[in-house]
Amino acid sequence: MNENLPPCPTCSGVYTYEMGALLVCPECGHEWQAGGEAAAEAEGGAKVIKDAVGNVLADGDTVTVVKTLKVKGSPSGIKAGTKVRNIRLVDGVDGHDIDCKVDGFGAMQLKSSVVKKV
Numbered sequence: 021m022n023e024n025l026p027p028c029p030t031c032s033g034v035y036t037y038e039m040g041a042l043l044v045c046p047e048c049g050h051e052w053q054a055g056g057e058a059a060a061e062a063e064g065g066a067k068v069i070k071d072a073v074g075n076v077l078a079d080g081d082t083v084t085v086v087k088t089l090k091v092k093g094s095p096s097g098i099k100a101g102t103k104v105r106n107i108r109l110v111d112g113v114d115g116h117d118i119d120c121k122v123d124g125f126g127a128m129q130l131k132s133s134v135v136k137k138v
């Protein structure tokens with residue numbers, strides 16, 4: 021038995037085994053797809069973060085800001101079209117899920133909904 025296999029999502033049985041692409045629980049007979057949503061939930065739910073147009077973002081991506089953002093202490097803010105390199109996805113507060121460094125502004129967090137992947 022492979023110790024890395026997730027427990028049964030139906031009865032929490034731990035004797036899960038693989039049968040082709042499926043995982044099977046011998047206790048209740050439940051069969052399910054390995055690596056499916058049940059597995060993602062078991063790992064705490066890997067969150068997919070998407071940009072303004074639905075591209076999936078990843079650590080290290082370069083994005084552009086799609087609309088001018090107000091920044092405290094800056095009269096102009098971050099202008100639309102500003103390129104932001106090497107973003108880092110975070111579980112930020114208030115929907116700010118991108119940690120990054122903006123030229124001229126320094127480190128800050130942005131919302132994925134205001135950027136577009138380059």
Ligand SMILES: [Zn+2]
Nearest residue numbers: 028031045048
């Ligand atoms: Zn089961």
